[in-house]
Amino acid sequence: MYPIRPARNLGDPYRNPELFEWLDSLEGVPDWLGPAETDAERKGWAPWQRTGNHYFGLAGSTLPGLALAGLIALAGQGLADLSGAAMGLEKTPVSPILVAILLALFVRNAIGLPTVYEAGLSLALKKVLRIGVALLGIRLSLAATGAIGLVALPVVVACIAAALLLVTRLGRAVGLPPRLATLIAVGTAICGNSAIVAMAPVIGAEDDEVSYAVGCVTLFGLLALLVHPYVGHWLFDADPTRIGLFLGTAIHDTAQVAGAGMVYLAQFGTPEVLDAATVTKLQRNMFMVAVIPLMAVLSARDRSAGTGATSGLSLRRQVRQAIPGFVIGFLAMSLLRTLGDLGARPFGVLEPGTWRQLIHLATQTATVCLAVAMAAVGLGTSFTRLRGLGLRPLGVGLLAALLVGGVSYGMIRLVAGPLLAR
Numbered sequence: 001m002y003p004i005r006p007a008r009n010l011g012d013p014y015r016n017p018e019l020f021e022w023l024d025s026l027e028g029v030p031d032w033l034g035p036a037e038t039d040a041e042r043k044g045w046a047p048w049q050r051t052g053n054h055y056f057g058l059a060g061s062t063l064p065g066l067a068l069a070g071l072i073a074l075a076g077q078g079l080a081d082l083s084g085a086a087m088g089l090e091k092t093p094v095s096p097i098l099v100a101i102l103l104a105l106f107v108r109n110a111i112g113l114p115t116v117y118e119a120g121l122s123l124a125l126k127k128v129l130r131i132g133v134a135l136l137g138i139r140l141s142l143a144a145t146g147a148i149g150l151v152a153l154p155v156v157v158a159c160i161a162a163a164l165l166l167v168t169r170l171g172r173a174v175g176l177p178p179r180l181a182t183l184i185a186v187g188t189a190i191c192g193n194s195a196i197v198a199m200a201p202v203i204g205a206e207d208d209e210v211s212y213a214v215g216c217v218t219l220f221g222l223l224a225l226l227v228h229p230y231v232g233h234w235l236f237d238a239d240p241t242r243i244g245l246f247l248g249t250a251i252h253d254t255a256q257v258a259g260a261g262m263v264y265l266a267q268f269g270t271p272e273v274l275d276a277a278t279v280t281k282l283q284r285n286m287f288m289v290a291v292i293p294l295m296a297v298l299s300a301r302d303r304s305a306g307t308g309a310t311s312g313l314s315l316r317r318q319v320r321q322a323i324p325g326f327v328i329g330f331l332a333m334s335l336l337r338t339l340g341d342l343g344a345r346p347f348g349v350l351e352p353g354t355w356r357q358l359i360h361l362a363t364q365t366a367t368v369c370l371a372v373a374m375a376a377v378g379l380g381t382s383f384t385r386l387r388g389l390g391l392r393p394l395g396v397g398l399l400a401a402l403l404v405g406g407v408s409y410g411m412i413r414l415v416a417g418p419l420l421a422r
Contacts, residue, residue: 052064063346065120066372069379072107073371076100080266095266097259097374098226104378104400113379124376129255132369134329136258136278138251138362139271141338145279152280156412158248160287161408164187165293167400179205181396182295183213188400191285192253194216197292199289202296221252222381224401229264229273235409238268242412244276247258249284250405254326257281259374262367284329333362 037053076099107113113121116207156175164185171181183205187196189420193214200210210407236242247260258281261274337359340346346355 005044016059032141046313050113058333062120062123065117065122065376066124066218067120069104069118069121069124072104072375072379073100073368076375077104077372079103095229095263097262097266097371100375101222101225101378103260104375105381108379108381110159117379118385121376121379124373125255125380128369128376129258129373130326130329132366132373133258133278134252134326134333135362135366135369137273137330137333138337138359138366140279140334141341142277142331142334143338144275145159145334148241148244148279149283151416152248152276152283154415155245155408156280156284157251157289158411159404159407160189160284163226163400163404164291165402167396170310170399172398175395175398176392177209179203180212180393183209184216184393184396184400186291186295187217188252188397188404189284190288190291191281192221192256194254194285195288195291199295200294211385212390212393216379216393217227217252218401219394220397220401221256222372224251224375224405225256225260228405229260229267232273233268235401236412238270240270242416243270244273244278245280245412245416246405246408247273248280249408249411250401252401254285255373255377256283259377260371262370262374277331282330283329326411343351348371 030323042050044052050326054378077096080094080096080099098225140148151296167188168178168181168184171184172178175183182203183196183199187193189195196210196213196217198206205213228250229243232246243264244261248257248266251257257277258274261277264273265271340350340355340359344352346352348359
């Protein structure tokens, strides 16, 4: 037993502060130096133990962020349902996704985000979102995907061309660095932050230029996510395909487009809008294969020969990675749906009811993944960082968003409308 010295100058021994130093001691039980394994213990591990320990540690680092995003998504659903019940309505008029994003924005900017959540939220944005987008392909056959893609193609091309040509010139006119103007143009034209990250090393952009471009695209894409579902509903008289085309071309990032489609689905109960918006956005993503080399060649005119050689290596690497994996996943799920819908028995072995249940399960899984990703988007948006961008980048980002939205609206009216009417 450890001796307890009497308290000095105290009549009550229980007021001795040294008493509590020994409350956790047990006779015969060895003291732990630490619960984790030592380096000596790890040296004797088999390969399967090292692999298992790696993924065990990965789960420990990512679960807090994933759990936080999932809880906020659930809270958004609960608050939306409560608002509907308070108004005496059977179905809430408030989108759960919209509530979750606003709640996440409040949490992030009111009390901040501890670093323990960063790994999980990064996983939600990089992996969970992509899984959700890929699973959405089960909702559409390849024929339906191709039909939407054909109508969307001229709208997509016009929006990309307008952003690349006009936004770069606008940035030059207001005195933005050429590389920053290029990043804002590419992010607005194609697929938001993914395009910015892919383009930055090709043109040799600095870290602060990448941060500024990401901030602009995030801010105005998020605003479009919140507003465009209602704007599209009003502009296109609730026509689901045209609204989907508008959301898919006028909103920047893939996550934001998926979120806007889900907001519309929750608000107006029209899943066709989400389908059309997703196909249109993925078609925009595919244009990275052409746009990255084009912008790299244009940027290289103002750069030295030595820097150009390094950019060439970066260009080859970026072009190989220009087709996102979730695009291939979406098409694979569409192919699976196409094959499963052939004949009386899907794949010759499944009952039609079982096939419908599998489709429903994949769709629900996609919805959960996208809801968690949208909460992560809100948790990752800092108004303090956005305030530090300055007026000129924000002005160019705002005009770029308005420009692409206007071109999208005009092309849908002029070209897509007649095509859909046939």
